[in-house]
Amino acid sequence: xxxxxxxxxxSFEKKExxxxxxxxWMEETRPEHDIDFGLDRIRLVGDRLDLLKPAPFIITxxxxxxxxxxLAVLEAVLLAAGYKVGLFTSPHFLxxxxxxxxxxxxxxxxxxxxxxxxxxxxxxxxxLTYFEFATLAAVDCFKRAExxxxxxxxxxxxxxxxxxxxxxxxxxxxxxxxxxxxYLGFSIEAIAKEKSGIFRASKPAIxxxxxxxxxxxxxxxxxxxxxxxRGESFTLARSGNTWHWSGSENRQLENxxxxxxxxxxxxxxxxxxxFLPEPIAIEAIREGLSxxxxxxxxxxxxxxxxxxESIDVVLDVAHNPQAAEMLKQRLDESPAEGKTRAVLxxxxxxxxxxxxxxxxxxxxxxxxxxxxxPRALPEQELAQKLVDRGYSVNRYQHVAEALHHALANxxxxxxxxxxxxxxxxxxxLSSRH
Numbered sequence: 267x268x269x270x271x272x273x274x275x276x277s278f279e280k281k282e283x284x285x286x287x288x289x290x291w292m293e294e295t296r297p298e299h300d301i302d303f304g305l306d307r308i309r310l311v312g313d314r315l316d317l318l319k320p321a322p323f324i325i326t327x328x329x330x331x332x333x334x335x336x337l338a339v340l341e342a343v344l345l346a347a348g349y350k351v352g353l354f355t356s357p358h359f360l361x362x363x364x365x366x367x368x369x370x371x372x373x374x375x376x377x378x379x380x381x382x383x384x385x386x387x388x389x390x391x392x393x394l395t396y397f398e399f400a401t402l403a404a405v406d407c408f409k410r411a412e413x414x415x416x417x418x419x420x421x422x423x424x425x426x427x428x429x430x431x432x433x434x435x436x437x438x439x440x441x442x443x444x445x446x447x448x449y450l451g452f453s454i455e456a457i458a459k460e461k462s463g464i465f466r467a468s469k470p471a472i473x474x475x476x477x478x479x480x481x482x483x484x485x486x487x488x489x490x491x492x493x494x495x496r497g498e499s500f501t502l503a504r505s506g507n508t509w510h511w512s513g514s515e516n517r518q519l520e521n522x523x524x525x526x527x528x529x530x531x532x533x534x535x536x537x538x539x540x541f542l543p544e545p546i547a548i549e550a551i552r553e554g555l556s557x558x559x560x561x562x563x564x565x566x567x568x569x570x571x572x573x574x575e576s577i578d579v580v581l582d583v584a585h586n587p588q589a590a591e592m593l594k595q596r597l598d599e600s601p602a603e604g605k606t607r608a609v610l611x612x613x614x615x616x617x618x619x620x621x622x623x624x625x626x627x628x629x630x631x632x633x634x635x636x637x638x639x640p641r642a643l644p645e646q647e648l649a650q651k652l653v654d655r656g657y658s659v660n661r662y663q664h665v666a667e668a669l670h671h672a673l674a675n676x677x678x679x680x681x682x683x684x685x686x687x688x689x690x691x692x693x694x695l696s697s698r699h
Contacts, residue, residue: 285375288382289362298357298396299640303426308398312405312431315388320405321352321416324432325538328420328461329440331589332474332534334560335527336440337417339535343554344415345370347546352408354429355419356400359561359692366404368411381406397421401428415542425463436541437464437491439482440534441475443588444617455481465491470541474534494537502533511536519548523556527563528592562691564596567698569682571673578602578681579673581691585616590624593685597628602681605630607672609694611665612686614643619651621686629683631658631675635668637689665693 312318325340327333337355344351350369358364363372381403385394394402401421408416418429424439442458451457458479465471467489473482476497486493494500500513504524511519511533517540525532532555539546559565565581584593597606608629612618622632632652636645649661662668665684672682684694 283379283383285362285378288379292382292396292399296394296396296399300395301397301422302395303423305426305428305431307392307394308402308428308431311385311389311392311394311398312402315384315402315406317402317405317409318432320408320432321413323414323542324416324418324434325436325438326418326420326429326432326434326464327438327440327538328424328427328464329438329474330443330457330461330586331592332440332528332531333419335531335563336438336474336535336538337419338527338558338560339525339532339554340417340538341367341370342558343535343539343546343551344417346553346557347550349414350411351415351417352404352411352413353417353419354401354404354408356397356421357688359688359695362400364561365400366407368407368413373407377407377410378403381410395428398428401431405432420461420464423457423463424461426460427464430464433466434464434469436470436472436538437466438472438474438534438538439464440531441588442479442482443586455479458482459485462486465489467491470494470538472534472537474530474537496530496534496537500533500537502529504529513537513540519551521552523552525555525558527558527560528596532558561695562688564593565691569673569698571676575678577673577676577678579694580681580683581694582683582685583688583691584621584685585612585687587617587620587624590621594624594628597625597683603679604677604681606681606683607631607633607676608683608685609633609635609665609668609672609690610648610686611635611637611645611668611690611693612643612648613639613641614647615641616643616687618643618648618686619655622652622655622657625683625685626655626657629657631660631672633660633662633668633672635662635665635690637665637687637693639689642689665690666697669694669697 353367366373385402420427458481462485471486471491471493473495503510508521562583567579568576569579582593584590634649652659
């Protein structure tokens with residue numbers, strides 16, 4: 267079904283194509299929002315190009331929420347311990363290069379262009395989706411850099427996600443909640459079964475949430491994989507500005523700095539690190555935790571209003587009820603002195619009113635908008651839903667416009683929250699430049 271749209275690159279020169287040209291070609295011939303699950307295509311090309319083992323040690327992280335934070339902790343601690351680390355995440359905010367990092371730095375345009383050239387030539391007549399191209403580009407870069415550890419973020423689900431063509435040494439599922447039901451199923455157990463497809467026979471499997479879905483336990487038992495669950499195999503206890511981690515075999519990590527991510531995800535990352543060939547020194551763990559940060563996850567910025575006053579701005583990509591609950595907890599922990607105004611734009615396939623109702627106790631005024639995407643929820647529809655709930659609502663056509671007015675109506679001590687989607691946060695990030 268893809269043959270008619272799978273055009274060649276003869277429309278522009280074969281050599282020295284820019285990254286922008288590659289990405290335009292990919293988006294025009296295989297739009298990122300067109301999802302076509304299956305591992306046969308990418309396995310065929312990956313095997314042909316010898317890309318299926320990009321590093322000596324591989325950790326794959328899936329889950330509904332918390333993947334980015336968990337991966338950020340893994341990366342920060344591994345770098346502090348002296349490892350050469352490759353990280354693949356998605357989506358990106360401003361530049362495609364954000365998706366692939368080596369030693370904490372985004373890969374260059376030249377490396378990406380070389381990777382795309384290699385993959386496009388190597389695929390021959392095999393169709394690849396946008397995400398399959400991105401995944402293979404990441405592992406090509408990792409192999410070229412000779413990384414010690416590759417960190418792979420699952421895009422959607424797990425069992426049939428392109429990243430699952432790479433066999434991990436440790437598999438992590440952060441959380442399981444209702445999201446992407448049209449692809450993954452309409453129950454927690456159905457979604458958990460899809461996500462547990464990243465487990466591998468006799469390899470450690472980690473689950474970072476509570477309670478544990480039966481499908482997670484069943485898959486681990488079927489594969490003979492040791493399953494490590496938060497609250498059972500590993501635990502955490504917070505005490506003021508430090509916390510304590512306890513794991514199997516009486517492993518204790520004390521007086522850890524509280525990271526700028528959800529602490530449950532940090533604890534899950536520390537469990538994954540227990541399976542490295544060599545133990546990581548406590549000094550490196552503390553250094554990594556103290557330095558970790560994640561774009562768009564309770565990210566704090568200062569922006570100016572029209573009068574030049576600095577306003578606290580929080581960016582958070584929360585786009586489902588579970589993520590909204592985590593965001594609410596963090597808003598509760600650090601209340602604003604004045605009012606909180608929320609800039610909100612979401613996808614129409616999300617449970618957007620559950621997100622709104624969860625956050626409503628922390629929000630004084632809503633600034634509803636819409637981003638550029640076929641999946642965008644029309645701002646007038648979202649605004650009407652909020653009005654029907656009795657909330658204070660302002661409606662704008664574009665996120666940038668909504669943010670401008672939210673800042674203009676704020677004074678020192680107030681806070682602006684930008685949330686609802688990666689695309690919502692992307693607009694706010696781009697407005698700083």
